[in-house]
Amino acid sequence: MTPTPADHRASVDEHHARVAALLAGLRSTATETVALEAALGRRLSEPVHSAVALPPFRNAQMDGIAARAADLAGGRAVPVVGTVAAAPGAVAPLAPGTAVRIMTGAPVPEGADAVVPIERVVMTATEAGESAAVADAVPSGAFIREAGGDLPAGGEVLAAGTVLASRHIAALAAAGRSGVEVARRIRLAVISTGAELAAPGATLAPGQIFDANGPALAAAARAAGCEVVLQERSSDEPEDFAGVLARAAAEADVIVTAGGISQGAFEVVREVLEPHGAWVGSLALQPGGPQATARFAGVPVLCFPGNPVSAQLSFELFLAPVLRELAGLPARTVESRRLTVDLDSVADRVQLVRARADHAGGVTPVAGPGSHLVVAMAHADRVIVVPAETTHLPAGSEVTAWVL
Amino acid sequence: MTPTPADHRASVDEHHARVAALLAGLRSTATETVALEAALGRRLSEPVHSAVALPPFRNAQMDGIAARAADLAGGRAVPVVGTVAAAPGAVAPLAPGTAVRIMTGAPVPEGADAVVPIERVVMTATEAGESAAVADAVPSGAFIREAGGDLPAGGEVLAAGTVLASRHIAALAAAGRSGVEVARRIRLAVISTGAELAAPGATLAPGQIFDANGPALAAAARAAGCEVVLQERSSDEPEDFAGVLARAAAEADVIVTAGGISQGAFEVVREVLEPHGAWVGSLALQPGGPQATARFAGVPVLCFPGNPVSAQLSFELFLAPVLRELAGLPARTVESRRLTVDLDSVADRVQLVRARADHAGGVTPVAGPGSHLVVAMAHADRVIVVPAETTHLPAGSEVTAWVL
Incomplete structure (x- = not known):
């Protein structure tokens, strides 16, 4: 028949x-609020602005010393009067003609305008403690991250519609958000x-x-x-x-x-x-x-x-x-592949043929066309789309295939 | 400096x-058992075999009549003695010289060896009820799905290691599984x-x-x-x-x-x-x-x-x-793209440069290299990988880029 x-x-x-x-x-x-832990892959329903500047304060880019660049000119030694860690707490202004040890991320004391990485500092023990000298010229602003250098306070962290990947969640956390409004x-x-x-x-x-x-x-x-x-x-x-x-x-x-x-x-x-x-x-x-x-x-x-x-x-x-x-998920991947065998198709029907791809750019129909063949379909990894007007495709034809 | x-x-x-x-x-x-509802994207830790044949019984591929093909030869009319639905319950064997109406998926009665789609059947009202005749020759086996035609009982539905997509979950359900053992x-x-x-x-x-x-x-x-x-x-x-x-x-x-x-x-x-x-x-x-x-x-x-x-x-x-x-997730996508601007890189360091792709095959670094620039990184969609030995790449250079 x-x-x-x-x-x-x-x-x-x-x-x-x-x-x-x-x-x-x-x-x-409709939107809902989700905790940052549950936000991966969700789509922001509103732009997110930062409550704080990023970084929130001027801080050291390297472990080293913080000083006034001018005080270090000509290799002059300055007394090291303390240590500033990356830790909570107010930091005292730097007295002229002195330096402090400073850790990466620590607030740069008011008055200091440069950080010098520790590898470039000559530290000398003195009766009063220790002193620091730097052979090279130190430009003002060296190795300092300015407050707001990444984003000013109130700046837009992410636009509405952003589908959240881990790097977006990093930015949201840095801006102080513990939850976000998503679609x-x-x-x-x-x-x-x-x-x-x-x-x-x-x-x-x-x-x-x-x-x-x-x-x-x-x-x-x-x-x-x-x-x-x-x-x-x-x-x-x-x-x-x-x-x-x-x-x-x-x-x-x-x-x-x-x-x-x-x-x-x-x-x-x-x-x-x-x-x-x-x-x-x-x-x-x-x-x-x-x-x-x-x-x-x-x-x-x-x-x-x-x-x-x-x-x-x-x-x-x-x-x-x-x-x-x-x-906000990516569209289906569609490929052009070469049929490895002849394929007949019913006239006047778009035919969706379950198939498997090979590593040579080929694609081969699997099992029969019966729409009850649920195990055979599970073993397919492509669907060949045969246009309605096509009744025969010889082996070697280029065909359109969805990636399953 | x-x-x-x-x-x-x-x-x-x-x-x-x-x-x-x-x-x-x-x-x-280590493995765990998850319900089928929670199995999407998980990796099977064991091969799954079907407890039943698929299909479990011989059934009709179309809505129509079931009969003995030989009884319909020459356009002979046979009495229609009942209806078989796709529903639970035993089905009586078909008496010789008779037919039954049958629905898609319904068990084909013992004795019947063909199903004829209803569009091809001439139904005639008779004193006793109705009779069916088919003009074309009907081959034995027509429009019948044999039990086990997709998979015999005990056959392997899916191999261990399969990462479960919806089509795999369809096959597991068809084979009677309500849960599976996954890594x-x-x-x-x-x-x-x-x-x-x-x-x-x-x-x-x-x-x-x-x-x-x-x-x-x-x-x-x-x-x-x-x-x-x-x-x-x-x-x-x-x-x-x-x-x-x-x-x-x-x-x-x-x-x-x-x-x-x-x-x-x-x-x-x-x-x-x-x-x-x-x-x-x-x-x-x-x-x-x-x-x-x-x-x-x-x-x-x-x-x-x-x-x-x-x-x-x-x-x-x-x-x-x-x-x-x-x-069992796919590997990161890596592309070759053309730098839109000059790029300098520190000697003797592999450099990972946050960047954005354009629609013309180009890629452009975003913001500066500072590793505190968490918002700038959120706006990147590629990472350019600069080899350690490279110190300068002119605009137009082909570079390797990860897709974020």
Whole structure:
């Protein structure tokens, strides 16, 4: 038998536009305060200004002596009258014609205008203690870090929108921040549907399969920067699904469902959401043909097919890019690779082919196209995207591949 | 004044080797069980085999009818005697010369050897109910997914060492796993030293600065896949530092310290660790010259300088690659870029220059080289690595740059 002919299939581009419209309001303005320890990878929701100058005070760049540069001119020895450590406490002004030992980071005493690294100082014991002399000329300002040299007090440490890496957290800490205001993560709910689904870890009854979609879509959402606020299975009973959906809508910014949207007799997602104005249709896409979008209690709902490969690839294609952008994560890596074997593709369908890359720039499809082949997909590391109009690609063709 | 001349400086390569030897035992064999919800990004510590075949039973690939292919030959109509849903429960064998409606994923009844998609079936109402006929020839096995077609029962779902992405979690769930055994994260302790350090969020007394190193190194460790089990500040009192160190050693696989290892008068890390056989020295590296390594109560200790830029770059250079490899994270991205300006570099020192990339393949140093410029470093997105022997690079030179 030949494949089912296409009838009224929407293009992938049309569906991207439909999803974009549905999710247009998803960029939340909600923020939350997190401690610096929990801020890694979060996106600042406001510019951060420093309460203090950085450095907060004039300090020594090296271990050495602090003195007036002029007092050291011509190699003249000056008495060393004390030591200034990098430690709390006020530091006495430096009397003219004297020097102090000083440690890196310690406040430079008022009156001193130069620090000389200890390796360049000739220290001599005297009756009164010790004296210091420097052979080379010492310029005023040498080895001194001025207060505010990195940032003046009130200066902007980081702009709003910065996605925080460790170097940003260093700057925030240096500026005295123990917590920051960040964009709240997108709260996502996952509902997998199907009377046949059992919880992983249970014992399978005849006719049951373990639910792969719930754990897979929840993990994909976390990888895309979301907080998963609900992950439940629903039977094919409309009351059951409507109940889960209501709980999801009360908690989530966006809801993802798997299953229940094709042409069969027990299509619970379709049955419950069509009266709410859902768009339900078929795309020129394989796997991932059946798709739906809806809004339930104001919350956008993306409905993916129930075959686990279809559900995962639908998430990657339509939702992950939006979520990653909102979370400030880098876009998916897309490569050009050379097919190692011939590849046939169904006409008038964008085909998403699970594949593995090699070290020679090649890419090879793995296993078959069946959208139930969840283990085979786990062993893939690329997805080849075959355009709708392409029906055959000879070995050696350059193809576009997503890096998984 | 000219820079301090080099004296007995160890090379960066020597120190890499010293750190590698120190950390050779760090690959922990310790494992822990985590729920599937918490398994994203973790590394499997054992191969996972499936308790069930995948699929667990022979099932329909499409919504349609299930029948004996031979019974449909020549377009013959057969009575439709029932419906099989994708739902738990035993399914009765198919009587010869009959068909059943069947849903995607539903068990194919014993006796049936083909599924025909509903779009290709001509259904006719009869007195007894309805009958089904198919115009095209139906091959035996059509649209049936055989039990074990993805993986036989007992087959390996994933190999030990797999770093779990969402597609792996899908396969684990499909195989019935609700939790997995993964390598325990490396437990890392961070101790920042210096009497001058105040907790971010506190009010600064004269001579105090906020501790940037603690939060920065903890965040860098988390970004490199570690669990941070301790993050404390220590004064310059040996008893204080030894106390924190003992607490750290009781909890951590590896300890990182900042400060207290140079030539000043209050070098607490050096003072406490030299009696334990610490290596303390200077590297041909800027920033990051002072470095030390030790073992305390059997736990490896990496000691970085206290200037926050030096501490962060030391972590990136010497520790992050080891930790990322242990966590199964990808290696740092290194690029070749074109300098947009002239760059001078101190002789006989590997120089790590904070810089920003542009969209034309260029890279431009940011701010000055001062290792206290923590805000300037936050605004960098690259680090240019200048080899020790290089003292001048004209604008246009190709340089090696890490992506931060």
